[in-house]
Amino acid sequence: MESLVARGDHPALEAAAEADPLVLRRIQRLLYSPDPERRWGAVIALGRAAAAAARRHPSAVGDLLRQLIYAAADSAAAGWGTLEAAGEIIRHAPDPYGSFVRNLLAFLRDPPARAAVLWAVGRIGEVHPDIVKRHPYFPILDLLADPAPEIRGHAAWALGRLRAREAGGPLGRLAGDEAAFSLFDGHRLRRVSVGEVARAALRRIQHPAKTAEAHMKPEETAPLSPEDEAALAEALRLYREADIERNQGGSLDAMEKYRQALEVFERLGRAAEAANACEKLGDLHIQRGDFNGALPLYQRALAVCEKKGDPLSFYLLAEKIVDVYRHRQQMEKALPYLFRMLEIAESAGDAGRAGLCLTGIGDVYQRQDEPEKALEAYRLASRIYREMGSKKQAAILDEGIVRLERLCSGAADPGSQP
Structure with missing residues (x-):
């Protein structure tokens, strides 16, 4: 089996795995090879072989996917390659296993796992962007500003694979970033600069003809x-x-x-x-x-x-609509958009954006002379910021909450809204 993986004989591996799903376990053991080239070869081979096995043994492949994800979550386990291999399986068998993308994205909260998740998401999104875009993926955009070149470089690569048009501005700001990192592009492992990857991602995003043909x-x-x-x-x-x-x-x-x-x-x-x-x-x-x-x-x-089920793009466009209503001093019309944005932020586990949405909702309720509803939104936002460690933002909100509470109790206070 090791020689088949080393040669990249994927048709032979697929035939063997379809006949006997235990072949997948033998390939899985190669993920822990000390040779990086062999490890990446095992990742690619496992994805191809698992997709073939799924045709006759879908439950066995589902069990393997769960095992890979559990291994990545277990700090005592050697997790190299587990998330990447899970991504390859989803890439080659999206219909039965696409729902596992949510599990992969959850690992973005774990700093040591981020590069692996970004690579896996990029591989899936390259051929099945809609599967990734069903799930809010805000954290990937945020990781373009990560201090580690490996993380911001992989984030740029993943967003380019996804052709995420909303990433155009941040990617443009990385175009001159010459920090280097190691990237496996699906064929070979090489050293590249963050700027090189960002520029390639921008070219990919800016060619809608190719996007249309592929997706x-x-x-x-x-x-x-x-x-x-x-x-x-x-x-x-x-x-x-x-x-x-x-x-x-x-x-x-x-x-x-x-x-x-x-x-x-x-x-x-x-x-x-x-x-x-x-x-x-x-x-x-x-x-x-x-x-x-x-x-x-x-x-x-x-x-x-909304029709295509793209929550991240929906959020970013809704944000622009809210800004238009704010400029027109028609914030009451922004309220439905803010609530939908809040749902998306909460689904993504993005506490910072949830806090911003709640603050905006509180502002609207205060302008509508509904102080109790405004207080409820502001208090939730303050609690979120405090749990995030954003003490300054929480303190600003708390000052406004105190003023609004005084107004509700009848005490005169000329202060402004939080």
């Missing part, structure tokens, strides 16, 4: 007529040119090209590209001070994210 859902892959194919190619060209002109400060030219591309995307039912164009048009309206023009564009993009 479009079945209802969007209906054959196009030659005329529609030509129209789509032209729309994608305009979209890329608009990206360049926007980055160079040519907002009016970029807006016109985004509009032309958007018309074609919507006519051809290209929902993902239409949502991207709507959001970028909205951003340009904001840059020009046209908040009223931005709002319907953001809402159109938001509807696509």
